[in-house]
Amino acid sequence: MEICAIICEFNPFHNGHKYLIGQAxxxxxxxxxxxxxxxxxxxxxxxxxTDKFLxxxxxxxxxxxxxxxxxAPFAVAPAEIFARGAVRIISxxxxxxxxxFGCESCGDFSAAAEILCNExxxxxxxxxxxxxxxxxxxxxxxxxxxKCGGEEGLLSSPNNIxxxxxxxxxxxxxxxxxxxxxxxxxAGYSDGALAGEYSSAHGIRENADNPEIKLSMPECxxxxxxxxxxxxxxFEQMAVDCxxxxxxxxxxxxxxxxxxLENRLKNLAFGNSFEDIVGITSSKRYSKARIRRILCANLLxxxxxxxxxxxHGDLSANILAVKRDxxxxxxxxLPSGGGDEVTSRSYALWRYLSAPLVYENPNEKMIxx
Numbered sequence: 386m387e388i389c390a391i392i393c394e395f396n397p398f399h400n401g402h403k404y405l406i407g408q409a410x411x412x413x414x415x416x417x418x419x420x421x422x423x424x425x426x427x428x429x430x431x432x433x434x435t436d437k438f439l440x441x442x443x444x445x446x447x448x449x450x451x452x453x454x455x456x457a458p459f460a461v462a463p464a465e466i467f468a469r470g471a472v473r474i475i476s477x478x479x480x481x482x483x484x485x486f487g488c489e490s491c492g493d494f495s496a497a498a499e500i501l502c503n504e505x506x507x508x509x510x511x512x513x514x515x516x517x518x519x520x521x522x523x524x525x526x527x528x529x530x531x532k533c534g535g536e537e538g539l540l541s542s543p544n545n546i547x548x549x550x551x552x553x554x555x556x557x558x559x560x561x562x563x564x565x566x567x568x569x570x571x572a573g574y575s576d577g578a579l580a581g582e583y584s585s586a587h588g589i590r591e592n593a594d595n596p597e598i599k600l601s602m603p604e605c606x607x608x609x610x611x612x613x614x615x616x617x618x619x620f621e622q623m624a625v626d627c628x629x630x631x632x633x634x635x636x637x638x639x640x641x642x643x644x645x646l647e648n649r650l651k652n653l654a655f656g657n658s659f660e661d662i663v664g665i666t667s668s669k670r671y672s673k674a675r676i677r678r679i680l681c682a683n684l685l686x687x688x689x690x691x692x693x694x695x696x697h698g699d700l701s702a703n704i705l706a707v708k709r710d711x712x713x714x715x716x717x718x719l720p721s722g723g724g725d726e727v728t729s730r731s732y733a734l735w736r737y738l739s740a741p742l743v744y745e746n747p748n749e750k751m752i753x754x
Contacts, residue, residue: 430677498552621659
């Protein structure tokens with residue numbers, strides 16, 4: 386059996402995701418599609434609106450065959466760790482031969498990974514020059530990459546950057562997994578607007594009260610999304626409260642909270658909202674996504690040193706959903722033993738913040754779809 390993996394968040398699941406699953410099957414001829422999906426919180430430090438088991442169900446109903454949960458220490462982490470954690474999971478399944486992902490342009494991601502993994506002196510010098518000149522990390526990285534022969538524009542968009550991180554993780558793991566980039570259709574993340582049949586997840590969340598989002602989502606996903614609770618305000622207030630009460634030394638253990646950033650964040654914890662803190666702290670050097678991720682990880686108790694131990698230790702993942710008529714065939718291939726404790730705590734907090742729930746899965750058990 387040959388399996389194609391997709392690393393995802395599905396927050397919420399939309400037509401573009403369904404298209405990706407379809408293209409993964411078409412381009413690889415695989416026997417099954419396995420999704421490794423963030424559970425309750427995302428890589429941008431946001432809380433998911435719809436329950437993870439429901440989102441896994443949406444994926445199965447839209448063509449996937451099984452969905453595993455990406456552990457929270459990787460789900461709420463910088464792109465490199467997000468990718469390494471997910472690739473660590475799929476590379477432990479010998480039947481996974483492909484990794485499909487959405488991207489803005491289908492360049493040579495493997496060649497890009499070679500350049501970034503090697504980090505020549507020329508690359509380091511160009512990167513530092515950009516940072517010292519006041520450019521953002523992403524712009525500096527892209528300029529250094531192109532100066533070392535990298536494909537022009539490849540690192541200019543979020544999904545492409547994530548695709549390169551997947552390529553790096555596969556290269557570093559030594560796994561025999563072929564990359565399958567799939568060009569995205571519809572609007573990009575930054576648009577924040579609806580685009581008919583293929584709107585971004587960001588656009589859908591930004592326009593949650595607009596009935597036109599129905600055009601962008603499968604019926605099952607649309608129904609569960611509009612019936613779920615928008616828990617953003619409760620989550621953000623709790624994150625600010627936690628920032629105020631947390632130990633500064635623990636805050637420093639969070640990925641990306643370096644160079645005295647913990648002091649600035651702690652000083653802003655009293656009398657400022659979540660968005661105030663993000664706005665005041667963000668800069669060319671510190672993106673808004675980075676600050677949100679730090680605040681979210683701090684709330685969940687997700688620390689860099691513990692994530693690194695998890696990366697190099699025994700790693701398992703919750704099985705969220707499996708296609709009913711393929712369960713006997715697929716379950717023996719998937720990791721068993723459940724997930725880590727902090728991921729379970731994260732889901733417990735999600736349930737608390739999202740109450741009252743429309744969907745109940747009291748035993749937190751895998752669902753057959």
